[in-house]
Amino acid sequence: MTEPETLPDLPPPPRKVIDAHAHIAHEDFIPRSFVDGSIDNLLTAMHARGMPLPRSKVARMYEKKMQDPHCDTLIAEMDEAGIHTSILLAADFSYILRDSKLTVEECLRRHADVKARHGHRLEVFGGIDPRWGKDGVDLFEKSLRSWGFRGLKLYPPCGFSPSDPALDPFYELCDAYRVPALVxxxxxxxxxxxxxxxxxLLDEAARRFPRVKFILAHGAVSFTEECAMLCNFRPNVYLDLSAFQGAICPGGGPAAVRTAVSRGINHKILFGTDWPVFRMQADQKTFVEAVTTDGGPLAAVPERDRDLILCGNVERILGELSVPERAIRLET
Ligand SMILES: [Zn+2]
Structure with missing residues (x-):
């Protein structure tokens, strides 16, 4: 008689994966000046290593990955990766970058259309520069009330502090509608x-609006000590793992995630991919597996914490995100 085959002791598959940080992959939403600046950094690095690369070639590679205006490709990759829901963040560059193709209202409306096309596979956080004043506040309220957006997306590199008093009416709406602000x-x-x-720079606002949940986007790869400190000591501050794929630290992305999940803040960490920023590297399935695989950064994390990071924390922040199960087309 042969010995029964023993199966390897694999971790159970994640209950659910929610990508808390994604964008629509289309050039209409990213001004050319923004893209050119990013290409400058890549070309500088390549030239220094004796590998001059024509700008036009890099631009073409980028453009090829930015042809998904309705998020149909994103949904296909989510299905492949086992991602249940993605949160689309609409960044408003239109106040500061004058080559923006869309007004802020057009940008948010397009996001509303994409959300309507895909039901609850996608949620949206609307981005509005606070310097649009009352018009911006009214637009944000409309996005919550009429379009079902689930949060505020702020982009301080456009030239404002996240604690600027001009943001108070936005945070008051976040409080009233019980939605978070991602910074x-x-x-x-x-x-x-x-x-x-x-x-x-966010600390003052986080203290003044204790009922608003604030998410530090890229907090596992930028200013990591400060982000972890805020998550540990401000009850309403969270961070996301997005851009771990580009982490500049010894050991790269896996090491950055491993460090983030070892700081006692697993109840504050949200999984995120920053789609489509890293599309030239790999697909969504690869990025989910990079953190969940056996021996990967989440393998040693207790199962309950792993569940919080992959979906539980963002579900808690958004309350009803897990409710419309019937709208989900994922195969089980
Ligand atoms: Zn992003």
Whole structure:
């Protein structure tokens, strides 16, 4: 008689994966000046290593990955990766970058259309520069009330502090509608300024609006000590893992995630991919597996915490996100 085959002791598959940080992959939403600035950094690095690359070639590679205006490709990749829901963040560059193709209202309306096309597979956080004043506040309320948006997306590299009093009416709406505010942290395209991207700039607002949940976007890769400190000591501050794929630290992305999940803040960490920023590297399935695989950064994390990071924390912040199960087309 042969010995029964013993199966390897694999971790159970995640209950659900929610990508808390994604964008529509289309050029209409990203001004050319923003893209050119990012390409400048890549070309500088390549030239220094004796590998001059024509700008036009890089631009074409980028453009090829930005042809998904209705998020149909994103949904296909989500299905492939086992991502249940993605949160689309609409960044408003239109106040500061004059080559923006859309007005802020057009940008948000297009996001509303995409959300309507895909039901509850996609949620949206609307981005509005606070310097649009009352018009911006009214637009934000309309996005919550009429379009079903689930949060505010702020982009301080456009030149404002996340604690600027001009944001108070936006935070009051976040409080009234019980939705979070996600704040970009750290560097971005050199077309914009970096001096307003430090996490402590948010501290005053987080203290003044204790019922509003604030998410530090890229908090596992930029200003990591400060972000972890805020998550540990401010009950209403969270961070996301997005851009782990580009982490500049020894060990790269897996090491950055491993460090983030070892700081006692797993109840504050949200999984995120920053789609489509890293599309030239790999697909969504690869990025989910990069953190969930056996031996990967979440393998040693207790199952309950792993569940919180992959979906539980963002579900808690958004309350009803898990309700419309019937609208989900994912195969089980
Ligand atoms: Zn992003």
């Amino acid at each position: 970009h942290i750290g560097p971005t395209s050199p077309a914009l300024g970096f001096s307003t991207t430090a996490p402590f």
